[in-house]
Structures are given as C-alpha cells and as structure tokens.
Amino acid sequence: MTASTLSLPxxxxxxxxxxxxxxxxxxxxxLLSIAALSLGARATGGAEIWxxxxxYDPDNADHIVVRNMRLPRLIGAGLAGAALGxxxxxxxxxxRNPLADPGLLGINGGAAxxxxxxxxxxGVTDPAEFIWVxxxxxxxxxxxxxxxxxxxxxxxxxxxxxxxxxxxxxLALTRALLLVSRQTLDVYRFxxxxxxxxxxxxxxxxLLPFLILGALLAIIAGFGLNALMLGEDTAKGLGVRTGxxxxxxxxAIVLLCGATVAMAGxxxxxxxxxxxxxxxxxGPAIGWSxxxxxxxxxxxxxxADLLGRLALFGGNMQAGVMxxxxxxxxxxxxxxxxxxxxx
Amino acid sequence: xxxxxxGSGWRTPLMACAxxxxxxxxxxLPLPGSADPFPAVIDHRYGTTTVPAKPTRIVSLSxxxxxxxxxxxxxxxxxxxxxxxxxxxxxxxxxxxxxEAQPVVMRGEVDxxxxxxxxxDLIAAQWSGITAQQYALLSQIAPTLPPRAEDGDYGTPWQQxxxxxxTATGKRTTAEAIVTRIEGRFAELRASHPEWQGAxxxxxxxxxxxxxxxxxxxxxxxxALGFSVPDAPGGPNALNRFYVEFxxxxxxxxxxxxxxxxxxxxNVEKLARMPLRHTxxxxxxxxxxYADKLLSAALSHSSPLSLDYALDQLVPLLEAATDGDPATxxxxxxxxxxxxxxxx
Numbered sequence: 001m002t003a004s005t006l007s008l009p010x011x012x013x014x015x016x017x018x019x020x021x022x023x024x025x026x027x028x029x030x031l032l033s034i035a036a037l038s039l040g041a042r043a044t045g046g047a048e049i050w051x052x053x054x055x056y057d058p059d060n061a062d063h064i065v066v067r068n069m070r071l072p073r074l075i076g077a078g079l080a081g082a083a084l085g086x087x088x089x090x091x092x093x094x095x096r097n098p099l100a101d102p103g104l105l106g107i108n109g110g111a112a113x114x115x116x117x118x119x120x121x122x123g124v125t126d127p128a129e130f131i132w133v134x135x136x137x138x139x140x141x142x143x144x145x146x147x148x149x150x151x152x153x154x155x156x157x158x159x160x161x162x163x164x165x166x167x168x169x170x171l172a173l174t175r176a177l178l179l180v181s182r183q184t185l186d187v188y189r190f191x192x193x194x195x196x197x198x199x200x201x202x203x204x205x206x207l208l209p210f211l212i213l214g215a216l217l218a219i220i221a222g223f224g225l226n227a228l229m230l231g232e233d234t235a236k237g238l239g240v241r242t243g244x245x246x247x248x249x250x251x252a253i254v255l256l257c258g259a260t261v262a263m264a265g266x267x268x269x270x271x272x273x274x275x276x277x278x279x280x281x282x283g284p285a286i287g288w289s290x291x292x293x294x295x296x297x298x299x300x301x302x303x304a305d306l307l308g309r310l311a312l313f314g315g316n317m318q319a320g321v322m323x324x325x326x327x328x329x330x331x332x333x334x335x336x337x338x339x340x341x342x343x
Numbered sequence: 344x345x346x347x348x349x350g351s352g353w354r355t356p357l358m359a360c361a362x363x364x365x366x367x368x369x370x371x372l373p374l375p376g377s378a379d380p381f382p383a384v385i386d387h388r389y390g391t392t393t394v395p396a397k398p399t400r401i402v403s404l405s406x407x408x409x410x411x412x413x414x415x416x417x418x419x420x421x422x423x424x425x426x427x428x429x430x431x432x433x434x435x436x437x438x439x440x441x442x443e444a445q446p447v448v449m450r451g452e453v454d455x456x457x458x459x460x461x462x463x464d465l466i467a468a469q470w471s472g473i474t475a476q477q478y479a480l481l482s483q484i485a486p487t488l489p490p491r492a493e494d495g496d497y498g499t500p501w502q503q504x505x506x507x508x509x510t511a512t513g514k515r516t517t518a519e520a521i522v523t524r525i526e527g528r529f530a531e532l533r534a535s536h537p538e539w540q541g542a543x544x545x546x547x548x549x550x551x552x553x554x555x556x557x558x559x560x561x562x563x564x565x566x567a568l569g570f571s572v573p574d575a576p577g578g579p580n581a582l583n584r585f586y587v588e589f590x591x592x593x594x595x596x597x598x599x600x601x602x603x604x605x606x607x608x609x610n611v612e613k614l615a616r617m618p619l620r621h622t623x624x625x626x627x628x629x630x631x632x633y634a635d636k637l638l639s640a641a642l643s644h645s646s647p648l649s650l651d652y653a654l655d656q657l658v659p660l661l662e663a664a665t666d667g668d669p670a671t672x673x674x675x676x677x678x679x680x681x682x683x684x685x686x687x
Binding site for chain 2: 042068123126180
C-alpha cells in the first residue's frame with residue numbers, strides 16, 4: 001500500500017472541476033429533497049408542502065405527512081448519509097485500506113448486541129427507545145477494538161484484525177441470544193435492516209450533538225491524516241503527532257457512525273462505497289474527500305430511503321437494503337470505468 | 344409410514360399390545376362413534392399420516408397447539424413456547440387444564456435431535472412452520488401432523504386445528520362437541536348483534552399500519568362475528584397472506600367501523616404518537632379498541648380455551664365501539680389513555 005502514494009492518480013481533478021461537482025451535488029441534493037417531501041403513498045403538491053413547513057395545521061393530514069413523517073425521514077437520511085460517508089472516508093484513510101468500512105471498528109456489532117439485550121431484558125419493542133443502548137453498545141465495542149488494536153500506536157493491520165475479531169464475537173453473541181427468543185427476533189430483524197421508518201424528531205435532536213462533534217473531530221483529524229497517508233515516518237518527519245491523529249480520527253468515526261447506528265440501525269454499504277465515489281470526484285486530498293463523502297453519502301441515503309418508500313406499494317423497503325441496490329451498480333460502473341482510486 | 348416400520352425389537356410387541364389396550368379403554372368410554380378410532384389416518388400438505396394407536400407422549404411443535412391439546416384433556420409431554428411469562432408456556436386460560444403437569448418447554452428453532460430423544464408417539468405440528476424437509480425427518484421419529492395445504496403455515500382455522508388433533512388423539516367426538524359449543528356462541532353473538540353483520544373491522548399491531556387479513560386466525564375471528572375484513576388497497580399481499588402492510592402515509596383503508604389494536608402492552612406510547620391516527624374516523628368516533636397483553640394473546644392463540652376468554656373481554660368493548668355514539672367510552676382504550684380528547 002505504501003508504494004501506492006508514489007504512483008500518480010490517473011486524473012487529478014482541478015479546482016474548477018471540483019467546484020462543478022460541488023454545485024451539481026448541491027443541486028441534486030435540493031431536487032432530491034423536494035422529491036422526498038412530495039412523493040409517497042399520498043400525493044402532495046407544492047402548496048401543501050409549503051403550508052406544512054410555514055403554517056403547520058395539526059389536523060391537516062397532508063401537513064402531518066409532510067411535517068411529521070417525510071421531513072424527519074429526509075433530515076435523518078441526510079444526516080446519516082453524511083455521517084457514514086465521512087466516517088468511511090476517515091477509516092479508509094486511516095487504515096489505508098480501500099475495503100475498510102466504519103462497521104469494522106465493532107460499532108455495528110456492539111450496537112446490535114446492545115439492542116438485542118435491551119429487547120430481551122427490558123422487553124422494549126419501540127425503536128425510538130433503542131438509541132442510547134445502540135450508541136452505548138457501539139461505543140463500548142469500538143473502545144475494545146482500539147485497545148486490542150494497540151491504542152494510539154495501532155497499526156492498520158492490527159486494527160483491522162481486532163475489529164474483525166470483536167465484530168465476529170459480538171455477532172455470534174447476538175445470534176445466540178436471538179435463538180432464545182422468537183419475539184426478540186421479530187423486533188431485531190426490522191432494526192438490523194437499517195432504515196428511517198417512523199424516525200422521531202426528538203431522536204434526531206438528541207443525536208445531533210454527537211454528529212456535530214464527530215464532524216468537527218473529522219475535520220481536525222483530516223489535517224494529520226493527509227500527512228499520515230504518505231506513510232508513518234514521513235508524517236512524523238513532517239511533525240504530525242500520528243498517535244493523536246489516529247485517536248482523533250477514531251473518535252470521529254465512532255461518534256459519527258455510532259450516532260447513525262443509534263438513529264437508523266446498521267446501514268452497511270454506504271460507508272464503504274461513498275468514499276470511493278467521492279475520491280473519484282475530488283481526488284485523494286482528505287479535506288475534499290471528506291466534504292464530497294458527506295454530500296454523496298447524504299444523496300445516496302436520501303435516494304435509498306425515497307426509493308424504498310416507493311418501491312413496494314404501501315410497503316417499505318428499508319433504506320439499508322436499498323443502499324446496496326443503488327450503490328452497488330454505481331460502484332461497479334466506477335471501478336470498471338476508472339479503476340479503484342489509490343489511497 | 345416409516346415410523347411404523349421403525350419399531351426395532353422391543354417396540355413392535357409393545358405396539359401390538361397398545362392397540363388392543365387402547366381399544367379396550369376406549370370401548371369402556373360412552374362415546375358414540377368412537378368404536379374404532381385407531382389407526383387414525385389424517386391427510387395434510389406433505390402427504391398422509393397414520394397414528395397407529397392412542398398417543399400418550401405428545402410433543403407439540405405448534406406455537407398455539409398445546410392450548411388445543413389441553414382443551415381435549417391431553418397434556419403434552421413437551422411444548423414449544425411462543426411468548427409470555429408463564430414458565431410452562433401456557434397462558435392463564437390454560438392453567439386449569441394443565442393442572443400440575445410440567446411439560447418440557449422448547450424455545451426457538453425445532454431441535455429434531457432433542458425431539459428424537461423424547462421418544463414421542465405423536466408430533467403435533469400445525470401452526471409450527473415446519474418444512475417438508477423437517478417433516479421428512481420428524482415423521483421417522485413419530486407420526487407427525489402438519490397443517491393442510493390450503494391453510495398454510497399459520498392459517499389453520501381453530502376448528503380444523505382441534506378436529507385434526509381430536510382425530511390424532513382418539514378424541515374426535517370431544518373435539519366435535521367443543522366446536523359445536525363455541526360455534527354456537529359465535530352464532531348467538533351474530534344473532535344478537537345485527538349491527539355487526541357486514542360492518543368492517545380489522546385487527547392491527549399497535550403503533551404500526553400492519554393488519555391481519557381474513558386468512559389469519561385473527562381475521563377469521565372477526566369474520567365469525569359477522570364483520571367483514573377489508574383487503575389492502577391493491578389486493579392481498581403476495582409476500583404474506585396473513586398480514587398486510589398499509590401505507591403509513593395513507594392508512595385510510597384501515598379506517599374501519601371497529602379497529603382493534605393488538606399489543607404486548609408496550610406500544611401504547613407509539614400508538615399515541617402515531618402520525619395520522621388523529622385524523623381517522625375510528626379515532627374521532629371512538630371506534631378504536633385497545634387490546635391489552637392478555638386479550639391480544641387470547642386473540643392471537645384463538646384456541647378453544649382462549650376464545651371464550653377473548654369473547655368475554657372483547658364483546659363489551661366491541662359493543663361500545665360500534666354503537667354509533669362517539670360519546671360511548673371504550674373502557675380499555677380509555678384506560679390506556681388513547682381516547683380522542685374533547686373538542687379535537
């Protein structure tokens with residue numbers, strides 16, 4: 001992997017091209033948001049959307065649908081997508097592994113175990129009550145992965161091994177618990193697919209501080225990671241405190257991804273593919289890569305949630321399922337056309 | 344018929360004795376038409392099962408089947424627990440029939456090795472979801488009773504559940520008597536409630552827009568009272584015959600004359616904040632019924648034991664919900680704090 005830094009990327013987007021991409025992505029985000037607010041089982045026109053946002057009438061069914069159902073979903077999907085995109089870009093840069101996924105740090109496994117224990121022991125069946133156990137489980141598991149992976153001295157390989165081992169262990173424990181209780185399985189299987197169905201504005205509010213803190217840490221870590229991608233020794237030579245950079249990046253990933261898991265369940269695919277699309281558009285510099293990952297992640301998940309809502313009449317294909325269905329072909333097309341961008 | 348051949352050495356003479364013995368015992372009972380119930384032959388989705396003699400060691404794989412066996416006076420040797428807090432997997436309506444018996448409780452997936460070790464002589468598996476492959480293995484252990492093809496995994500009507508178990512346990516006459524009595528109770532209720540005939544009703548899971556169809560035992564319960572259970576828009580869902588998902592953004596098709604919310608007791612809050620509930624006629628006119636944990640379980644079991652409990656509890660609630668006067672309070676809905684507020 002270290003040799004990769006010596007080979008020049010096949011194309012290096014210039015500033016103008018980046019701004020073009022940025023504008024296009026923002027435009028797409030705007031159009032998609034309008035679509036997400038107006039499409040669904042109930043046809044809603046522009047006047048009703050405007051009314052719901054500016055002059056909300058709690059007895060108007062159209063207003064309720066737009067304000068209490070579609071808007072929280074839109075915001076939730078946008079935030080989750082941005083968070084997953086950013087944490088994906090960070091972990092791929094930190095481990096210098098293009099196949100790394102934020103779930104690798106044990107966050108998904110820990111959250112799943114927390115949720116199953118919560119259903120089994122406390123009998124909770126309402127996903128709105130899962131957020132703190134999911135967040136706590138994810139945080140606990142990722143701390144364990146960091147400790148096993150060597151803490152601030154972690155080398156990429158050891159971190160990945162520790163993450164895979166802890167994830168597998170937690171998944172096995174989760175499955176063992178699920179075997180005991182059929183009812184737990186029923187609640188769990190909807191959570192584990194990942195989605196924004198019935199998301200609560202209060203949930204979004206309580207998770208927002210975690211997301212903001214995570215995004216700030218991600219930007220701070222970005223400076224060090226740029227140097228770290230040149231190799232451990234070069235980075236040290238440039239005066240970067242590599243251990244601190246890794247810890248900051250790790251904390252950012254855990255906060256961003258943990259809050260997302262708590263909000264919507266594990267959405268596996270987005271954190272893996274979005275950074276690839278972002279690097280293709282923005283080049284390898286971590287700052288641009290983070291910004292583009294956030295935007296493409298939001299685009300992907302809003303589209304996934306919207307299509308999932310429209311795919312089955314009346315039914316609901318979970319966004320976590322749709323990300324793979326949309327993102328997969330995009331990734332394949334990108335790889336076939338351009339090859340995987342080096343890290 | 345592999346199980347009939349499998350008796351190696353000692354088992355064959357035992358079986359040879361068992362049949363006449365069972366015939367002798369049954370002959371002493373004053374049951375009309377029970378002259379020669381064994382071997383009992385029962386058709387089902389995977390073929391035909393022959394029960395050679397009266398079973399004494401019954402393993403029930405059905406999530407609700409033990410209620411039916413208990414109604415027939417048969418205490419299962421082992422049963423598969425569905426849910427609930429009872430250590431033996433039996434809800435309060437079955438406690439008297441269970442008595443002091445302490446059946447082996449199985450949970451989760453069907454463990455064929457464990458079942459083989461129990462040496463059962465009947466495996467009751469309607470409403471169990473066993474596959475053809477599992478049936479092939481289980482039927483080598485003992486006569487196994489899956490559902491009829493037309494009923495599917497979880498759609499067997501309670502009458503069929505009971506009559507088929509009655510045949511398998513040599514208690515067909517008892518089963519027929521129970522069916523006649525409970526069907527009579529439904530008929531009386533239909534006669535005394537003309538307002539229910541043809542009115543729409545639905546059972547849904549609290550806090551979701553997921554409702555049970557006519558094919559489900561809960562839908563069958565409403566149909567038996569004379570209600571009609573509407574289809575989802577776009578017709579029955581091909582993926583699942585037993586429940587349909589209505590669009591959360593447009594649940595108007597769920598706005599029926601009597602809407603029954605089933606719950607484990609933990610979804611009241613979710614139901615209270617359900618976005619479009621407040622715009623429905625069922626809410627405004629007080630046509631919603633909140634079924635608590637026990638009533639929901641009784642409806643979900645729909646067994647000869649639980650049906651009586653369910654009718655005792657639900658009929659007064661249904662009367663309050665369907666009297667056409669929004670001022671009449673449905674007590675269970677009021678107790679859960681789910682009634683429409685004054686003026687809204």
